[in-house]
Amino acid sequence: MAGRIDLDKPRYDQSTYWGRAQHYFEVTDPRTILASNAELDAAKNLLDLYREKKEPAGTTEEQVWHAKKLYDSAFHPQTGEKNFFAGRMSCQVPGNMLITGAMMVWYRSNPAQILLQWANQSFNAIVNYTNRNASSNITNEMLAQAYFLATGSSCVVAVGLNKMIARSPTLSKGIIGRFVPLIAVASANCVNIPLMRQVELKEGIMVADKDGNELGKSKNAAVAAVSQVIPSRVLMAVPSMGLTPVVMA
Incomplete structure (x- = not known):
């Protein structure tokens, strides 16, 4: 990868309306509730590895962003607990x-x-x-x-x-x-x-x-x-x- 992704920040520029809109389109994307527990756990694991700079060789930025999208959709940002699907x-x-x-x-x-x-x-x-x-x-x-x-x-x-x-x-x-x-x-x-x-x-x-x-x-x-x-x-x-x-x- 050309540069490291800051996983603590949204993907899109939050100083613009369109950037904020894109962010909330992702947060509320109903397709993510179809992700299985295995997919959610795999996304969390990839992000944990990425933070430690130990992600698998060949991992792309798009894979990291997709993992972050799944993680943000299903896990509480403070406790790290997996949220009940109806509350997401x-x-x-x-x-x-x-x-x-x-x-x-x-x-x-x-x-x-x-x-x-x-x-x-x-x-x-x-x-x-x-x-x-x-x-x-x-x-x-x-x-x-x-x-x-x-x-x-x-x-x-x-x-x-x-x-x-x-x-x-x-x-x-x-x-x-x-x-x-x-x-x-x-x-x-x-x-x-x-x-x-x-x-x-x-x-x-x-x-x-x-x-x-x-x-x-x-x-x-x-x-x-x-x-x-x-x-x-x-x-x-x-x-x-x-x-x-x-x-x-």
């Missing part, structure tokens, strides 16, 4: 497609909405737990609190809106009912995210200078981060749950 970022697209599709089809059914809102929050809880900050002091009790309150809020909103729409002849004939799943999911995010990040909000998050030197913890930075994540999570659902009703109508 590569499972986000197919997992959310199934749940969202079902929500949009059975939007009028309260039992279906309760079941699907529960499934959605359970899926989110798995993802949040799998990709948790290993150094965070958040407890299992806090995670359970966030899970049950988010699930409860989404179910209450979904059922309440459906009943309100059913009582109105005007609303029941329109497409407003198709937006119930989106509103329910948005309400759950407003509850779930602050609760999931309550430790950071109370204690602050570590901030660093441009050279990576840690300066200390900041509560203001934590508040800013959470206040940006909530609308971004809501907006992420808009293309599939906000535009679909218009198309289906």
